[in-house]
Amino acid sequence: MSELSHKLDESVRLIRTKVQDTPTLGVILGSGLGDFADTLEAKTEIPTSIVPHFAKSTVEGHAGKLVFGKLSGKNVLALKGRVHYYEGYSLEQVTYIVRIMHALGIRSLIVTNAAGGVNPVFTPGDLMIITSHINFFFVNPLRGSNEEQLGPRFPDMESDYDKEYITIAEKIALRLGVKTQRGIYCAGPGPTYETRSEVKMFQKMGADAVGMSTVPEVIVAKHQGMRVLGISCITNLGTGISQTPLSHEEVTATANRVKTSFQSLIAEIIRQIA
Ligand code: HPA
Numbered sequence: 166m167s168e169l170s171h172k173l174d175e176s177v178r179l180i181r182t183k184v185q186d187t188p189t190l191g192v193i194l195g196s197g198l199g200d201f202a203d204t205l206e207a208k209t210e211i212p213t214s215i216v217p218h219f220a221k222s223t224v225e226g227h228a229g230k231l232v233f234g235k236l237s238g239k240n241v242l243a244l245k246g247r248v249h250y251y252e253g254y255s256l257e258q259v260t261y262i263v264r265i266m267h268a269l270g271i272r273s274l275i276v277t278n279a280a281g282g283v284n285p286v287f288t289p290g291d292l293m294i295i296t297s298h299i300n301f302f303f304v305n306p307l308r309g310s311n312e313e314q315l316g317p318r319f320p321d322m323e324s325d326y327d328k329e330y331i332t333i334a335e336k337i338a339l340r341l342g343v344k345t346q347r348g349i350y351c352a353g354p355g356p357t358y359e360t361r362s363e364v365k366m367f368q369k370m371g372a373d374a375v376g377m378s379t380v381p382e383v384i385v386a387k388h389q390g391m392r393v394l395g396i397s398c399i400t401n402l403g404t405g406i407s408q409t410p411l412s413h414e415e416v417t418a419t420a421n422r423v424k425t426s427f428q429s430l431i432a433e434i435i436r437q438i439a
Contacts, residue, residue, distance in 0.1 A: 167312055169257075172218040173268045176261075179216055180269065184209050184233045188242040190439040191266040192431065193382060195278035196413075197420025198398060199245040201428045205234025213246070216265075220248045220258040236432060239439035242266060249378055251356035256306035259378075260385040264315070267389045273330075273438055274386050275431065279416045280376035280397035281358065283367045284348060285406055287374070287399050290423045292345045292430065294334050295326050295395030298380050299351040299372055306381040307388055316388035325387060330394040330438060337433045343426045348373025350397055352380040361405030375403060394434065398423060 194201055202208075211231040213219040221229060229246035244262050248254050266274065282291065311318040331347070338345040351367050353359075355377035359367070367375050374397045386393050400419035401411055409415075420427075 169264070169312060170314075173264055175217040176219065176265055177268050180211060180231070180265070183211055186233065186240045187270045188233060188240040189271060190239065190241050190273045190275070190435055191271040192241060192243040192275045192435070193247055193262065193277060194243055194245050195247070195378065195398065195420070197279055197400070197417035198277050198424065198427060200424055201431055202230070202232035202234070202243040202245045204428055204432065205232060205236055205241060205243065208232055208234040219261060220254045223252050236439070237436045239435060241435060241439065242269065242271060247378060247382075250302065250354050250381070251377055256302070256304060256381045260306045260381050263382050263385040263389070263391075267391060271391070273392045274394070275434065276379050276382055276393060276395045277431070278376050278379045278397050279400040279420050280350060280374040281401050281403040281411070282373070282399040283364050283375050283403040283406065284346070284373040287346055287402065289399055289401050289419045291399040292338070292343060292423065292427060293348045293350070293374050293397040293399055294331055294345055295350045295379075295397060296331065296347050297325055297349050298383060298395070299349060299370060300380045300384070301351050301353040302380065306385050316390065320388045322387060325383060325393065326395055327392040330392060333437055334394060334396070334430070334434050337437065338430055341426070341429055341433060343430050346373070346399070350379060350395065351375050352377055358411045359404050364403035364405050367403070374399060396431070398427060
């Protein structure tokens, strides 16, 4: 057995001692968006600190909990408090949650994040359905030896964000009266926000939003053949478009302001796709 499979086995064994239901859908909750996990019913919470091989989240607003629960009878696993590359972890550690989700039987993933809008028509508080991404980390979580039983050496990324899920999400948003945008998410390593020159470059590259997460998780999800929906909460406009200096407080305050519509959108999507 490979080292990764061995680690996964140990993590899953611990989780199985606490939760017996098989979740069908995973949700990774971004900065300020973690409260969605509290809306699940019949919850079992597992601090990630007790899961073997799971890296600890060090960021304020990221609690580090696996929340198992039900939504309309569907078994869901939500991660509150993802770990980021800028915390010093490897991309293997950052994406370990997606390996765990797959090992538990999950084949559909909703990834969310807080992001800066670089498309000038966006306004803070918009929810952006991700149609594709740009990996500006310049590293890839699949670098290193490949485990054929998990996925191929050279995964196709054409079907990155599931087209059917995008259509479903947009229809639901329309029905709920939740404003959404669609766009390309570009992620870099952080932890600095971008310079105004970088924001101009990202605009020229065709990005609509910029952040520090999601891309590695989606790469690993696609490696394992999972279906992915990505949603960015545009918490601020990018440097240079925004007239004020960016801060983590602004990011969490905007995420907090839109959390009711974000939560109802995610809940309805799960009802339909899980
Ligand atoms: N840039 C990068 N990451 C972010 C931003 C931003 O403007 N807002 C929230 N996360």
